[in-house]
Amino acid sequence: MRNTENSVNPPLTVNPEEYGLLTDLYQLTMVACYAGEGLEERPASFELFTRRLPAGWGYAVAMGLSQAVEYLEQLQFTPEQIASLKTTGIFANAPSAFWSLLESAKFTGDLWAVPEGTVVFPNEPILRIDAPLWQAQLVETYLLCTINYQTAIATRAARMRDAAGPNAILLEFGTRRAFGPGAAIWAARAALAAGLDATSNVLAALKLGRKPTGTMAHALVMALTATEGSEMQAFTTFHHYFPGAPLLIDTYDTLNAARKLAERVKTGEVELAGVRIDSGDLVSLSQEVRSLLPEVPIFASGDLDEWEIAALKAAGACIDGYGLGTRLVTGTPVNGVYKLVDLDGIPVMKQSSGKPSYPGRKQVFRRTVDGVVAGDRLALATETPLDGETPLLDLVVKGGERVVPADTLEEIAVRTSASVAALPLETRRLDDPISIDVVVSPQLQALREQTKKQIDNSH
Known part of the structure; x- marks a missing residue:
């Protein structure tokens, strides 16, 4: 009403x-x-x-x-x-x-x-x-x-897993693109059931007995940079509350951030569980970041799908894991149908053109x-x-x-x-x-x- x-x-x-x-x-x-x-x-x-x-x-x-x-x-x-x-x-x-x-x-x-x-x-x-x-x-x-x-x-997730290989870390990041809150939980469940490692959806993860995962957003880097003076200080502040957590390094200059982090890693000032790149030429950037941070896992995100993953691998990208969102949860629909096939022992069928x-x-x-x-x-x-x-x-x-x-x-x-x-x-x-x-x-x-x-x- x-x-x-x-x-x-x-x-x-x-x-x-x-x-x-x-x-x-x-x-x-x-x-x-x-x-x-x-x-x-x-x-x-x-x-x-x-x-x-x-x-x-x-x-x-x-x-x-x-x-x-x-x-x-x-x-x-x-x-x-x-x-x-x-x-x-x-x-x-x-x-x-x-x-x-x-x-x-x-x-x-x-x-x-x-x-x-x-x-x-x-x-x-x-x-x-x-x-x-x-x-x-x-x-x-x-x-x-x-x-x-x-x-x-589940099918998209399985194809992404197949393209990425068994050792890549695949994270479901699709809640903000899903077709509503309920769909976001279903999407997280289906993705995990089809081979993804974790989801950023806190409610879905906890309902499913999993630990939610994620990194940070550009907003945090920009806000802390603006108030505390530098991107490195923003990273330091974040690690104060979440020691060693993966860092998003492409807010300003990806390679500059990687160089500075590499210096701190070498001196033991910083321990890193990973870095994430969300934009730019992921092939060349990941290769250069790997040369600077050889022991640090590199994650990529940004509207990726199975074809993008396959192309990145074929081009020699140095990527250890992928954050998968938009194209996972809003991709091609499966047009399943539900048809009467028997009524009280009488077989029935549809003969419509193209839909028998x-x-x-x-x-x-x-x-x-x-x-x-x-x-x-x-x-x-x-x-x-x-x-x-x-x-x-x-x-x-x-x-x-x-x-x-x-x-x-x-x-x-x-x-x-x-x-x-x-x-x-x-x-x-x-x-x-x-x-x-x-x-x-x-x-x-x-x-x-x-x-x-x-x-x-x-x-």
Whole structure:
């Protein structure tokens, strides 16, 4: 509702008890229609997948499942929320059964999903919901929100890690560029789960049981220089409170700052955990700084991405770590979709031009040869793995209750690293990657043709 002149603007944050309303309107209007037609309790299956990968990506890293499960566990509508929906007037003709559903709302279905950190490809379900139709429909918006965003961040982070190599220190600095406070926390989580070492987001770090990390801003150097007389005195003052902390050395003259610090390091006046360069020619500057401070780690930042990291390495830059922000948390989106595939045992599919889907509940079987992914098979959930294949989707929630323990961030990071490492080099490369071949099983292909004929005959 629009605020009146004398009303107080409500805080635009989301609490778990508000999860029910954090959805698109059409989810609720569809639920009302289902209830009116007596379809609300019919068993339904929806699958979340991406039709294609963003340009330049050979794979995606599935992420966001933990938040999806948390959402399903806490889904509800309070009496106040239901009253607010009624005041909109939109649901004036909704059946009473609709309101009864909301009053007792609780997710009672099953969730199948690939573990977080698993590499996935187009048309492969990242998760599947098997639940009463109204529940399976209602949860679409939130599931797409968490899976799409965190998968995008995790994939970029994994690509950055792959480009930088296993020994580089990668720091997530994206909070100021993220799409809102909640997104900033999700971005930090996804980045850490995909291989980054730490985040500067204090709230995210502490929530995730991590130690926040960072250096300093140019403002501190300028403020202390202005009040205390010199850049070196600014560094000295900062180290008084944070001994040995990394210093930002490009506020005025990067090489001049490095020379003066080198003199102090040699005399033992200063101990340095690192220096950061945020501007200029990072290749030449890092090389010269390394010659001046050979034992001091050099960090680079400034709108870097995986291609920039690869280019810096190829040019011989002397960089030990990277601060990654804008292009990590605001990069190319993953356009995952959530489609009905089965209604009460009836396979269904979409035939829209350029947006077809496969009917029926599905499983993905991955084949590896000598530890390298050789191909995936998209099949019906009732099919069994062939020799050398492993099913990817696991039962995570059954009857509304989690049946497997949640993975730790460290476990997910290990899985991400192993998943990417198992890919062929042509799939991992940044330029013109070749994605893994995903074949469709004969049984699924036959079901698709059968379903298509039934649809055609109904028109």
